[in-house]
Structure formats: structure tokens, C-alpha cells
Amino acid sequence: MSTIDLQAVKGTRDFYPDDMRLRTWLFGLWREVAAQYGFEEYDSCVLESEELYIRKAGDEITDQLYNFIDKGGRRVALRPEITPSLARMVMAKGTSLPLPARWFAIAQCFRYENMQRGRKREHFQWNMDVIGLASEAAEAELMAAQCAFLRATGLSLSAQKCEIIIKVSNRQVIQHFLEGLGITGDAFAAVCVIIDKHDKIGRDATIHALAGLGIAADAAGRILAILAVTGLAEATAIVGADNPGISSLTRLMSHLSDFGIAHCARIDLSVIRGLSYYTGCVWEVFDASGSLPRAIAGGGRYDRLIESFGGTPLAMVGFGFGDVVIAEILSERGLIPASVLARGIDDVVYPMSAAEFPVANQLARALRAQGRKVAVDYSERRFKHVVKRAEDDGAKRLLILGVDEVKNRRVTVRQLGKERVENQVALSELGVADPVSP
Amino acid sequence: MSTIDLQAVKGTRDFYPDDMRLRTWLFGLWREVAAQYGFEEYDSCVLESEELYIRKAGDEITDQLYNFIDKGGRRVALRPEITPSLARMVMAKGTSLPLPARWFAIAQCFRYENMQRGRKREHFQWNMDVIGLASEAAEAELMAAQCAFLRATGLSLSAQKCEIIIKVSNRQVIQHFLEGLGITGDAFAAVCVIIDKHDKIGRDATIHALAGLGIAADAAGRILAILAVTGLAEATAIVGADNPGISSLTRLMSHLSDFGIAHCARIDLSVIRGLSYYTGCVWEVFDASGSLPRAIAGGGRYDRLIESFGGTPLAMVGFGFGDVVIAEILSERGLIPASVLARGIDDVVYPMSAAEFPVANQLARALRAQGRKVAVDYSERRFKHVVKRAEDDGAKRLLILGVDEVKNRRVTVRQLGKERVENQVALSELGVADPVSP
Numbered sequence: 001m002s003t004i005d006l007q008a009v010k011g012t013r014d015f016y017p018d019d020m021r022l023r024t025w026l027f028g029l030w031r032e033v034a035a036q037y038g039f040e041e042y043d044s045c046v047l048e049s050e051e052l053y054i055r056k057a058g059d060e061i062t063d064q065l066y067n068f069i070d071k072g073g074r075r076v077a078l079r080p081e082i083t084p085s086l087a088r089m090v091m092a093k094g095t096s097l098p099l100p101a102r103w104f105a106i107a108q109c110f111r112y113e114n115m116q117r118g119r120k121r122e123h124f125q126w127n128m129d130v131i132g133l134a135s136e137a138a139e140a141e142l143m144a145a146q147c148a149f150l151r152a153t154g155l156s157l158s159a160q161k162c163e164i165i166i167k168v169s170n171r172q173v174i175q176h177f178l179e180g181l182g183i184t185g186d187a188f189a190a191v192c193v194i195i196d197k198h199d200k201i202g203r204d205a206t207i208h209a210l211a212g213l214g215i216a217a218d219a220a221g222r223i224l225a226i227l228a229v230t231g232l233a234e235a236t237a238i239v240g241a242d243n244p245g246i247s248s249l250t251r252l253m254s255h256l257s258d259f260g261i262a263h264c265a266r267i268d269l270s271v272i273r274g275l276s277y278y279t280g281c282v283w284e285v286f287d288a289s290g291s292l293p294r295a296i297a298g299g300g301r302y303d304r305l306i307e308s309f310g311g312t313p314l315a316m317v318g319f320g321f322g323d324v325v326i327a328e329i330l331s332e333r334g335l336i337p338a339s340v341l342a343r344g345i346d347d348v349v350y351p352m353s354a355a356e357f358p359v360a361n362q363l364a365r366a367l368r369a370q371g372r373k374v375a376v377d378y379s380e381r382r383f384k385h386v387v388k389r390a391e392d393d394g395a396k397r398l399l400i401l402g403v404d405e406v407k408n409r410r411v412t413v414r415q416l417g418k419e420r421v422e423n424q425v426a427l428s429e430l431g432v433a434d435p436v437s438p
Numbered sequence: 439m440s441t442i443d444l445q446a447v448k449g450t451r452d453f454y455p456d457d458m459r460l461r462t463w464l465f466g467l468w469r470e471v472a473a474q475y476g477f478e479e480y481d482s483c484v485l486e487s488e489e490l491y492i493r494k495a496g497d498e499i500t501d502q503l504y505n506f507i508d509k510g511g512r513r514v515a516l517r518p519e520i521t522p523s524l525a526r527m528v529m530a531k532g533t534s535l536p537l538p539a540r541w542f543a544i545a546q547c548f549r550y551e552n553m554q555r556g557r558k559r560e561h562f563q564w565n566m567d568v569i570g571l572a573s574e575a576a577e578a579e580l581m582a583a584q585c586a587f588l589r590a591t592g593l594s595l596s597a598q599k600c601e602i603i604i605k606v607s608n609r610q611v612i613q614h615f616l617e618g619l620g621i622t623g624d625a626f627a628a629v630c631v632i633i634d635k636h637d638k639i640g641r642d643a644t645i646h647a648l649a650g651l652g653i654a655a656d657a658a659g660r661i662l663a664i665l666a667v668t669g670l671a672e673a674t675a676i677v678g679a680d681n682p683g684i685s686s687l688t689r690l691m692s693h694l695s696d697f698g699i700a701h702c703a704r705i706d707l708s709v710i711r712g713l714s715y716y717t718g719c720v721w722e723v724f725d726a727s728g729s730l731p732r733a734i735a736g737g738g739r740y741d742r743l744i745e746s747f748g749g750t751p752l753a754m755v756g757f758g759f760g761d762v763v764i765a766e767i768l769s770e771r772g773l774i775p776a777s778v779l780a781r782g783i784d785d786v787v788y789p790m791s792a793a794e795f796p797v798a799n800q801l802a803r804a805l806r807a808q809g810r811k812v813a814v815d816y817s818e819r820r821f822k823h824v825v826k827r828a829e830d831d832g833a834k835r836l837l838i839l840g841v842d843e844v845k846n847r848r849v850t851v852r853q854l855g856k857e858r859v860e861n862q863v864a865l866s867e868l869g870v871a872d873p874v875s876p
Contacts, residue, residue, distance in 0.1 A: 002748055003747065003748030003749065004487070004489055004490060004526060004529075004747045004748060005487055006526055006529055006530040007530070008482060008483055008486075008526075009483060009485050009486060009487055009512065009514055010510070010512070012482075012483035012485055013483060014481075014482050014483070014523075014527050014530075015480055015481040015482070016480055016527065016531075017478035017479060017480050017541065020478070020479045020480050020481060021478075021479075023481075035782075035811050036806045036809070036810070036811055036812065037806070037811075037812070037813070038783050038786075038811055038812055038813025038814075038831075040455035040458070040459075040781065041455060041458045041459075041462065042452075042453055042454055042455050042458050043452075043453040043458060043461075044446060044452050044453070045446055045447060045450035045451060045546075045560060046484055046546065047447050047450055047548070048446075048447060049442070049443055049447055051442055051443070052442065066508075066509075068506045068507070068508065068509075069506070070504070070506065070550070071504075071506075071550055072448070074447065074448070076447055078485065088442060088444055088446075089452050091442075091444055092444040092445070092452075093454075098827055098830065100816075100817065102813060108483075108484065110485070112508070112509055114510075122483060133816060133817075135792075135795075135816050137795055137799070137814070137816045138816075140799070141799075141814070144799075144803070148806070254796070255795065255796075255799065257796075258795065258796040258797075258798075258799035258803075259799050259803055260800075260803060309441065309442045310440055310441030310442060311441065344473075345476050348476075354573075357575055357693065357696065358692070358693075358695075358696040359696075361575070361578070361579075361582075361693065361696035361697050362696055365582070365696075365697055365698060368474045368475070368586070371474070372474070373473050373474055373475075373476055374474065374475070374476055375475070375476025376476075376575070376579070378538075378571060378573050378575045378576075379538065389536060392536065393476075
């Protein structure tokens with residue numbers, strides 16, 4: 001008989017209990033922070049219509065879509081991101097949805113690429129989005145939530161020692177500049193795709209690619225100069241104070257001060273993001289040490305996504321925060337709490353033989369009714385194996401039931417760990433009723 | 439511009455925040471009960487290798503597989519159930535996995551069928567499995583966990599009024615009987631598929647289908663007689679006390695007594711389950727009122743699944759508990775708690791104009807640091823709209839910041855709901871530091 005492939009599908013992950021505890025901890029922190037900021041959880045199905053992702057050429061999502069045709073001939077995809085589903089759901093509600101709405105999701109997302117070895121084809125992504133609020137207060141609130149989560153993991157975000165950095169930009173800075181050159185709409189989106197790659201492809205190739213869109217070398221040089229600025233004053237000097245992107249960034253920085261996180265943010269106009277639907281502020285969160293080249297999280301404003309779906313324009317802004325990069329960082333720095341690394345069982349009940357199973361089950365039932373986490377060891381193994389397993393499982397107590405214990409309506413309770421103190425306790429004291437005489 | 443399809447993919451669900459709260463509540467109860475029974479959570483990817491599901495003809499899973507060929511030519515499927523992935527993961531661990539293991543999952547599962555109108559193509563399923571324990575104590579423990587969850591939802595499971603019923607059977611009863619007729623292995627699995635449908639197809643069609651497997655009318659009649667029994671004594675009279683299925687059921691009923699749930703269970707040998715891999719005890723949980731024909735949950739022992747995957751045989755037993763039927767039952771009976779139906783925000787901070795945004799953000803930050811769930815209303819809308827929205831969102835307090843409040847470093851706090859009492863509180867009292875003089 002041939003053996004099945006024991007691996008998960010290429011690029012996907014199995015979550016064994018040890019991995020799952022880490023995931024549960026991360027998801028729990030995400031949910032806690034989102035609730036603190038007044039966000040409500042939503043979800044869509046991991047299987048979505050392909051049409052939601054067919055966008056501008058060069059959009060990183062469209063290029064790596066995990067799409068297929070289902071048995072009914074539908075063009076579907078395993079969602080690469082949840083934002084288009086959010087836009088669809090918001091559109092479907094129409095005017096009945098009270099605005100602004102603050103929604104969050106923890107969504108498994110897929111991509112199909114053949115590139116890097118070991119790169120995953122799925123991950124989970126925390127998304128928070130503000131719907132129907134044009135003010136930069138929304139961006140600031142979202143960044144504050146990201147910071148609140150990062151702080152909750154144990155990373156330092158103080159002004160003295162800030163272990164992360166939010167690189168903030170606004171596409172309107174360059175958009176407005178290009179409008180002056182007559183480059184708008186799809187051509188602007190195409191420029192964004194090129195700019196997004198300019199670090200990888202280098203100065204000459206960038207100028208060459210921009211030339212392909214009809215941008216002269218002089219203008220291309222000025223674009224590259226904008227990308228290199230590190231402060232608002234410097235950017236203003238190039239594009240002028242009346243540039244709407246500059247004034248938006250100025251307002252945003254003021255909001256970030258109110259939230260106490262301005263010191264975490266830095267203007268970096270080379271941040272552009274790979275998604276074609278962004279229209280305003282865009283940002284990426286990085287490990288400040290620079291040891292990880294990949295962003296921890298990213299976000300942006302996309303006020304025209306619903307319009308591109310055929311709906312009435314609606315202000316929307318949000319972020320995506322993956323589970324993989326942050327887990328690497330926390331693991332490297334030893335910030336995964338011991339309680340997450342270890343199992344969390346309270347009691348193991350050990351009936352020494354099958355004759356004691358009935359009382360063991362009654363005892364387990366009574367302990368569970370008291371809210372304790374209880375496993376019964378039905379293995380009838382030798383005592384030392386039972387103790388070892390209970391300790392490996394992180395149990396606090398081992399409750400031993402032999403012939404004598406059952407006869408005397410008692411149980412031997414051994415504290416596990418360093419102490420190993422043993423004492424006998426009446427079953428009735430632990431909530432097990434005495435048997436009714438016949 | 440054409441508008442996108444606003445519906446989710448056929449047969450899949452969108453979870454708006456109102457739906458999501460119900461889902462989160464259900465999942466929370468599932469996780470709580472599983473932890474009380476000492477089970478650890480695991481997960482696999484929703485995308486799995488198709489080979490895990492290619493089984494006996496007639497197996498309901500294989501017939502409704504949501505499978506496709508990916509861009510790399512792999513035969514994959516959206517998992518119809520998580521049990522085969524569990525078996526794969528257990529096999530991959532080999533002897534390094536301490537046994538018995540108690541694992542649970544909450545898995546989204548898919549099927550592709552064209553049948554009933556309105557029937558869903560995806561659902562979430564709570565699974566609990568005991569790995570490496572041959573004793574019927576495992577089955578009893580799993581049924582006890584199902585009952586603990588059902589009780590936690592508010593359903594009555596007392597001996598006086600039990601709103602659910604567990605129909606219990608054991609495939610070995612009929613298997614052993616058929617062995618006497620020389621029918622074993624694949625032929626037995628095929629018989630199970632026919633028996634599973636005997637209620638739908640009727641007596642004559644069942645006898646005809648069994649004849650197709652070489653089972654004479656006389657033997658078929660006895661099989662149908664076994665399916666009709668309602669107690670162990672009656673079953674024993676037909677198949678004999680030495681039938682291993684009968685002795686297993688006898689032990690199981692004794693364990694169920696220890697767990698205090700024997701009154702919830704009833705022997706029903708017509709329960710066979712649609713999955714071909716079950717080898718021993720099988721059970722289904724029903725609404726006792728009989729108003730819903732579909733089972734709430736089902737489970738069974740499958741000691742040969744890993745063997746069928748080419749591995750060393752390992753005792754395994756588990757159940758699947760879907761989210762759809764139970765939600766219908768709870769909703770019908772008004773058992774969804776009010777706290778699940780309503781939003782759960784604590785405070786809404788209302789800056790009356792943009793000039794108060796900075797103090798509003800500082801106040802929100804201070805309240806969140808105290809663990810409160812806070813939304814800031816940046817809308818600058820008229821007061822009555824702000825109050826209505828805050829009340830619709832279930833907020834307990836509205837914190838109003840106007841020009842005077844900010845000047846006096848105070849905030850107007852209005853209790854929402856019936857009271858609507860208003861008073862003024864110093865910002866410093868709520869944790870907002872006074873501004874440092876320049």
C-alpha cells in the first residue's frame with residue numbers, strides 16, 4: 001500500500017498544538033486591541049470571486065493570485081487579502097450601514113508565486129479598517145492600534161527606545177506633482193508600481209521605466225529626489241506647500257502626537273505600497289533595527305476602491321498585519337511568554353486500573369464543574385510514566401485513584417513541579433457525591 | 439462602469455459584525471469546553487491534498503469534494519472535513535507524539551453539491567479527537583464534552599427534561615454479523631453506505647442494493663431487523679452476546695453513567711454515518727423534539743484510517759460539530775444571549791469640532807489604557823445624531839468635549855441608556871495629563 005504525502009500542501013502550514021498556542025496568543029492580542037479601539041470583527045469566506053482582484057497591471061496581488069475555475073465554471077480565488085471583500089460587503093449594505101464604521105478581521109490569505117524558497121503561500125492577516133471617515137484622525141487611530149498591539153507583545157515603543165518605525169508617505173505628493181506634468185489616472189497607478197520597485201531595480205532602470213510612460217528624464221529625476229527626502233520641510237521645498245499630500249501628512253503628524261506615537265513615525269516618500277488602489281496616505285511598519293528587510297505591517301487610504309467596483313465613492317482606510325514576520329521578531333527576541341510555550345492543563349486524574357474509571361470520571365466531572373482543566377489518564381501505565389506525561393503536559397496536580405482510595409472514598413493528590421507534596425483528600429471535599437446506598 | 443457581484447460566492451457566507459458576534463460566542467464556548475477536557479487546539483490549512491479524500495465509492499465526502507487542480511498541477515481540495523488532515527499530522531509526528539493525545543480544532547470545511555436550495559457549501563466544524571486510546575472511555579469523554587457545550591448554550595440536558603438525544607451505534611454489530619456471511623473489508627464499507635441511506639431509499643431498494651453485494655434476501659432481512667432495534671437486549675437476541683459491537687456498547691453505556699449523561703443516549707443501530715472510515719462506535723446528536731431532521735453533530739471511532747494512509751494502525755475516535763444547525767436551534771429557542779446580539783463598546787468620546795480632536799485622542803488613549811473599549815466620534819455631527827449612534831452601538835457613556843470643556847480641562851460625561859445623567863469630570867481624573875507649560 002502506498003503511503004500518502006505527510007506534508008501539508010506546498011507553502012501551507014500545519015499548526016500543531018505548540019504552534020497553535022502562539023497563533024491563539026497573537027490573535028487574542030489583536031482582538032483585544034481592536035476591541036479597545038471600538039472595532040467590530042467581521043469575516044468573509046476565504047473563497048472569493050476572482051473579479052475582485054483583477055486590477056491594474058503590475059499590482060502585486062493580481063500577479064500572484066491563487067485562482068481557479070470551480071466545478072460550476074465560476075472564476076474564483078483563495079483571497080489574497082480581505083480588503084476587496086470588505087468593500088463588497090460595505091457596498092452590499094448600501095445606505096443602511098451607519099458611518100463611520102470601524103471593522104476588523106483576522107483573515108487567512110493566499111498567494112501563488114514560484115519565487116523564494118521557503119516563502120509561504122498562506123498567512124493570517126489582521127486587518128483594521130475605518131469606513132466613511134476622510135479625516136487623517138482615522139490613519140492616526142489605526143497606527144495607534146498597531147502600536148498598542150506591538151507594545152502589548154513586549155516590544156519597547158518609548159521615545160527613548162523605540163524598536164519599531166512607521167514609515168509614512170502620501171501618494172498625493174507625487175500624484176499632484178505628476179498632474180502638473182499631465183500624468184493622471186491609470187498612468188499614475190503605473191508610476192506607483194515602478195516607484196514601488198525602484199529600490200530593487202536601481203536608478204537607471206527606474207528612469208528607463210518612467211520614460212516608457214512618457215516621463216522625461218528631468219521629471220524622473222525630480223521624482224527620485226522626492227523619494228529620497230526624509231522630512232516634510234525638504235519635501236515641501238520640492239513640491240510646494242500647496243501640495244495636498246504635504247498638508248495631509250502635516251495633519252497626520254499632529255494627530256500622531258496626540259496619540260503619543262509621533263516619535264515612532266518618520267516621513268519616507270519612497271514608501272508607495274504594491275497595491276494599485278491606494279489614493280492617499282500609505283505606511284509601512286518596520287523593525288527599527290533593520291535586521292528584517294520585510295515590513296511587519298502596512299496600510300493606506302483607498303477612497304476610490306468602491307468607486308472602481310461600480311459603487312458610490314466612500315472614504316476608506318485600513319491596514320494589514322501578517323502573522324509571520326511579527327512571530328519571527330518576537331521569537332528572535334525571546335518575547336513569546338512562557339505561558340504560550342507551555343501547555344496549560346490543571347489536573348490529571350489517574351485511575352490505576354479500569355476498576356477505578358467510574359470514580360475517575362466522576363471526579364473529572366466535579367473538577368471541570370469547578371472550572372478546572374482536567375485530563376483523565378486511562379492508560380493504566382506505570383506510575384512514573386504517568387507522572388512524566390502529566391509534568392510534560394504542564395499539569396499542576398496529579399490525582400491518583402487506586403483500590404484503597406476508592407474504598408475509602410479518598411484521592412491521593414500530588415502537587416507536580418518542584419514540590420511533589422502528596423496528601424489525601426476526601427472525594428466529597430472535591431465535589432464527588434457519595435454513592436447512594438441501594 | 440459595470441458593478442461587481444455584491445454577493446459572496448454561491449453557498450458561502452459573509453459574516454457581518456452581528457453574525458460574527460454569534461460565531462465568536464459559539465467558538466468561545468467550544469474552546470472553553472475543549473480546554474476543560476484537557477484538549478489542545480491544532481489546525482491545518484483549508485487547502486489540502488486531494489488524495490486524503492479519495493476513498494470508497496459512495497463515501498459522502500468523496501462525492502461532494504470541492505477539488506481542483508492548482509497552477510502547479512497539484513490535485514488539491516478545500517477540505518471537506520479535518521479528520522484526514524489530523525491523521526496526516528499525527529502520522530508525520532511518528533513515535534515522537536506522546537499518546538494518548540487529545541486534540542481539537544475549529545475548521546472551516548467545504549463541499550460541492552448541486553442539491554438542496556439554500557444549502558451552504560461551507561461551514562465551520564468543531565472537532566475533538568482522542569488519539570491512541572482504544573477504551574470506550576474516549577467515546578464517553580467526547581460525548582460528555584458535547585453535552586457540556588450544549589448545556590453551556592442554555593439547553594436543558596437534565597434527566598427530567600433532556601432537549602437533545604445521542605443516538606449511539608457500533609458498526610461492529612453488523613460487521614461481525616456480516617463476517618459470518620463472509621462479507622468483509624471493502625464489501626462491508628459498501629454495506630455501510632447502503633445502510634446509511636436505507637431510511638431514504640426504503641426497504642425494497644435497500645434489499646435490492648444489498649443483493650447487488652451478494653447478500654441474500656434472508657440476511658438482508660436480518661440486517662434490517664438489527665437496524666430497527668431500540669435496546670441492547672433486543673440487539674443481543676439477534677446477533678448474540680459474543681458480538682464485539684454489543685460488548686463495546688455495554689461498556690460505553692457504563693462510562694456514560696459515570697459522566698452523568700446516560701439519560702441523553704439511546705441505542706439506535708440504524709445510525710451508521712456516511713464516512714467509510716468508521717470502524718466501531720458511531721453516534722449522532724439530535725434535537726430531541728425531532729423538529730430538525732438533520733443531526734446537530736456526529737462522531738465515531740476510526741481505528742484504521744491511518745492504516746489506510748499507509749501508516750501503523752492507531753486507535754482514533756472523534757466528533758464533528760457544525761456551526762449551522764446548532765445556531766438555528768438556539769436562535770429558534772431564543773437562547774442567544776442579549777450580550778451576543780448587542781455591540782459591546784464602553785465609551786464614545788465626542789469632540790464637538792476638529793479643535794477638540796487632540797484632547798479627544800488623549801482622552802481615548804487614557805481610557806483605553808484603563809482597559810475600556812473606546813470609539814472617538816470624529817464626525818462633527820449634530821449632538822442628537824451622535825447620541826443616537828452611541829446608543830445604537832451599545833455604549834455606556836458619552837464623553838463630550840467642547841470649547842469650554844477643553845478650556846477648563848474638563849469633560850461632560852453622559853450616562854447612556856435609561857438614565858442619561860450628565861456630570862462634569864476633570865480630565866486629570868480620567869488619566870489625561872495636564873499640558874506642560876512652554
